Amino acid sequence: MLSIRNLNVKYGQIHALHGISLEVETGRVVAVVGANGAGKTTLMMTLAGLLSPAGGEILFEGTALPKEAYKILGRGICLVPERRRLYANLTVRENLLMGAYLRKDKAGIAADLERMYDLFPIMRERIKQYAGTLSGGEQQMVAIARGLMSRPKLLLLDEPSLGLAPLMVQFMFKTIREINAEGVTVLLAEQNAFQALDMADDAFVLETGRVLVSGSGKELLENPLVRKAYLGVKH
């Protein structure tokens, strides 16, 4: 579905991604794990069209990814950004409607709102509440729901577990699985390597802007290099 070849991204002099290549196959949950500063967010922002690559190739469903963010969204890629970035002075419902900004099918939008409230029942009680007043976990739910409102084929999730309580993290990962089961391909960036690898079909370990190893989630969980560096297991 998505194939990235030799992707380079720079912030001025800072070379954040050094020739990354990775594949995301349709229908899977793919995790990109790595420490803080590894380049996960840079990768996600580039895929969403918010940063432009300095070199390399990104193909989505066989054709080159457009440059403009709104065209990328139109092609079916939506980013749920790190730290949620909700519109604090819009209500929960208005935030979700912003997710459907490019859609014109009123009936479909209304039906999808209902689906979101079913996915996250807590949100139904918060429809009219301003997003800035929600707890971290609730904000993450709204951020994911806002992303889903665009009806993406590929959902990019940047650190959905960041700053959440352990139970909430579990709930989030479970929900990501449910979303995937409904046919949305997921590319997930996480520092929380253990849980991300545990639930992912495929995974890539990123280190200072390079892909260190890749494989199935389970394989990487067993990989001694990964265990040592990311899972805190001593040998």
Add this chain to the structure above:
Amino acid sequence: MTQYLSGILSLGLIYVIATVGLAVFTGFTGLFSLGHAAFFAIGAYTAAILTYFYGVNFYLALAAAGVMSGLVGFLIGYPTLKAKLRTDYFAIATLGFGEATRVLLENLSITQGARGLPGITNYTTLPVIIVIAALVIWVAWNFVHSRHGRAAIAIREDFVAAEMMGVNIFIGRLRSLIFSAACGGIAGGLFAHYFCFIQPSMFTAYMSTQLTAAVVAGGMGSISGPVMAALIFIGVPELLRVANIWRLVAYGLLLVLIMIFRPQGLLGYREISLSGIRDFFARFRKGARS
């Protein structure tokens, strides 16, 4: 006396029209314009020249004033918003635009330079102003509660996150600016046919500041707040005109009081609503009982 009060109300409502326009822009996109008096001036001159020299129907002239200011808003907004100037640089650019417009009006022959245009027919009456103000508020209200309004707020709150959801930031900001400029133009056209005399020195940075102050004091992201603030800002100094020089002190004091007690503005990010008023009185009564 009633004439005096209706005069204040007329002037207040003309300012309300311009302020609502600016509220849609500044309050909902977060960009500050310090040159909005220019749109007011362009509207005033467009309408006045049309009725005065060409005998055009007043309402057509008003519409032309809105279109002309909107067009100039587009011409100013296109390069500055396309360049995604930082908000402070954008404010400075509009400040320059405001001054440049005034200098231009002072030097054109059709505007009769600094002498201004005397003897404009008095077409603007209180009922006309009330109807137009209501219309402008209604349109502004629907605009900010539409999908476009939500997009403008999203840009203000987090423009990267707005872009993520497919909002074209440039178009979103430009649309708000054009609407805002057109409101300023209509207010200017009403103003010209209310005072029956206009000259460039009426449309200074002081007027721009007054409009921005009304939006900020009324509350960013609100329509009803700035409407109230515009009425207060015009009404209070006018009612205090007897107090002569002290009225400017009172005006300053009013601003300081708002800054201290309502730093978010009278109604920051909120609107007056019936349920809100009910809640307020409910709390008030409870407070009085306990």
